[in-house]
Amino acid sequence: MKQRSIGLYLHIPFCQHKCSYCDFYSIVTLDGMERFVQALCEEIRFRSQQFGSDAEVRSIFWGGGTPSLLSIAQTEQVSRVLTDSFYVAADVEWTIEANPGTVTLEKLYAYRMIGINRISFGVQSFDEGELNFLERIHSPHQAEHAVEMARRAGFDNINVDIMYALPGQSITTCLASLKRACALEPEHISAYSLVYEPATPLYHKLQRGEIVPLTDDVEAEFFLQTTSFLAEQGYQQYEVSNFARPGKECRHNLLYWHRGEYLGFGPSAHSHWDNTRWSNIRSVARYVELLARRQFPVAMTEHLTVEQQRSEAVFLALRADGIELATLESLYNCSTTTGPVAAVIADWQRQGLATCDGRRLCLNPSGYSLCDALTLELLNVLEHATTEAAVL
């Protein structure tokens, strides 16, 4: 029996084309892919010697970038290194992100053979105009076709990414995309509102006044409509932007919100182990170079203070499936049934922002929409309650 359950994240930093909104690290020059794959294998082996001995891998997530750009041979090689280096649980959840424009039936079969059992398609929209605006390389039809192929290849756990609150979007076009997504009967839907990230082409357009973003109030309306539509379709919201059929919540995703431990491989990948967080450098070239010299490609490391650990526990859990009152009480050494913390919880319930059954505090859809503000409010009373307890 292994001591700890962990997740593995692999960042594949290549794209055929950079989407206008995306700030994840990737490059569009693909000729370095082979050298990158060798470096990635090196990093996995390297880290497994350090951390692998007592860990059981319960989820693997290949993200990017575009992991489906790797050839079948490359995908197989990396997978072999993974399974040789780490103890992978029999019921592992193993996800790969795929661009609907870059998958073939052959590739999908190969994924299944390798052991990949969950696939996530970056569909984003079923509207031709919106896809152009986002600079996606696939068409609405390709997206539907990709999901059908995945089914044929035997995937019984499929996610579809949908993006909403695009400039100029109406609630009708937004719901139309969601309807077409639901028609494909995926097990999981990630529905994100568009965020204007600095250093993306879209952000610059915004700065130049070329696009007009939706107001926060309209966005809130989109959010609530999305949530209630998906609920009608049988998708339960278990995190701000994630919806799933019962039992199909993404294990790897929940690992993040539950402060689980994970190792990230590839440029810009993040890791969390023993209350230490670190991230890799954002450069394929440097990454390859450092690993060739058998050095860790780490850009930043931080050891979390007790204060940081407990605030993480609160803000991550509130974003997802909620937090046990007992956990709050032990973290902050305070009462949640009387006093200011109880008052805040009661206030949220009164306003319909949260549900609390006396054991667990969970946000409702309108609460998720205000998640950051509510988190600050709760952390504020928790921190004061702790200080007062310390004084007494």
Added chain:
Amino acid sequence: MASRASMDHIRNFCIIAHIDHGKSTLADRLLERTGRVTAREMVTDQILDDNPLEQERGITIKLHAVQMEYTARDGKTYILNLIDTPGHVDFSYEVSRSLAACEGALLVVDATQGVEAQTISNLYLAVDAGLEIIPVINKIDLPSAETMIENVRQQVIDLIGCRPDEIILASAKAGIGIEEILEAVVQNISPPKGNSEAPLRALIYDSLYDPYRGVIVNVRVFDGTLREKDKVLFMATGQTYEVDEVGVLYMEQHRTGELSAGNVGYFTASIRRVRDTKVGDTVTHAQRPCEQPIAGFREVKPMVFSGIYPADSDDFEDLRDALEKLALNDAAIQYEPETSAALGFGFRCGFLGLLHMEIVQERLEREFNQTIVTTVPNVRYLVQHTDGTELWVENPAQMPEPVKIAEILEPYIRAQIITPTEYIGPIMQLCIERRGVLLGQHYLTQTRVDLSFELPLAEVVFDFYDKLKSISRGYASLDYEYSDYKPGDLVKLDILLNGDPVDALSTIVHRQKAYEWGRRLCSKLKKLIPRHLFEVVIQAAIGSKIIARDSIAPLRKNVLAKCYGGDVTRKRKLLEKQKEGKKRMKQIGRVEVPQEAFLAVLSLGDE
């Protein structure tokens, strides 16, 4: 030795000029010419303005003096004491005291700009003090000067009634006319009169705090001789001290052991605070005092008041320490603790004027590292109660209930505005909007006019100067003096957030303007206060009567949707940043108010 030179060889003078007309550059040039500094030492221009704030603003706040030796064309060596003067209307009393220490003044006018209001008012002070005026037209080397010189020359002649050939044409920058200026100082300004054997009479025109020696008192000795170990009496404060050190001022203090009639210099006497050495006070010997103090002494009274609070209530004691240290070197600032329901513990501070207030705020932040919240400045009101008693109100929150008030009196000023004629219209309109009354207009030339207005000081406190500058494209200049208190139809305007009054946002306004102000203030606050989880209602009220209302709809969305789960660090940092932002806000009931909201009233005019 310099201090024993016969009075015939001493000349005491100052420079009167408008900001940017080249006073500091000219002073530097005189120092260089007389060998007080070498060109190599003049790495930073404008040696006399040693406070970084002064250099940034191009104004002089603290006074400086420097003694030079100059061998004139007559072959004799003279001692020239140049006494610097502050260049802003807030400090006109200080100007009058430094003028009183001189026998002459250089009137410096920019060849391309002409005479400005500040120059005229200081010139009148100098003429009143009986000073010999030496007119200088500066910056004659500028290309644009050529067409202007004759015009400016005429302005100067009209102003002081001199002969055209008495005006020295100079360029401090290019070193033109420096010799002529020094000769004119020696030949035209009379030497000081006085008796070094008579009882001591010395005028304090400035003082500054030195952490090692205590206050360094700058004086002009009119009669008698001041020596080390003398017991001296400060006539206005009645305090006595034993003198430690006496000297004259070169670039640094230069110890001479004594200072006799006619000369300018400094002494120290282990004095702990500058407020014990009041500008304008007379220093005499305790054992053998003079009969009459030097005329013109006045207690400096603050005219503008504002609350200064620590941004974080825990820093109250730090702020107290900072104010104490700042006051060591600023005799004019007054402060006393006060409590605000909105802002917690802080201080009500009194300033000479708006510039002085800004300087204090900036010094607190820069020199003393304080993060402060300041409230809207106000003037001091005199309230006459219905029962006949009187109350001075320096904080709008202390204004009594309307039913108890018989009358409120407010301070007025006489403002002098000099402007090119094309801006008369907009300036008149501005002054009338500010409840001003035109007292007179006087054409200095065909294209320049001198307007004088009587205005309530409270109306000038609100961005009047910036407005004046903007409507006249920077050409109008302003000077003012305090006149007297007059009754006004004034009311206290309160602001309520979700029903809770915010004492720090209360203002006193004219009744006719109250509705407009209330409406604009509410809409301004609506923009400055962030959305909350609940609706925030902003109301303006006079007494219990609500005169304006606005509301901020509750927040509906505040979450970062797309979030790569693995990067928790970034998420936590964003949250910590939001938390820091909240910390800088002030809590009124449940409403969090950003600090800039407390100054919202000041920029209402922009809307």
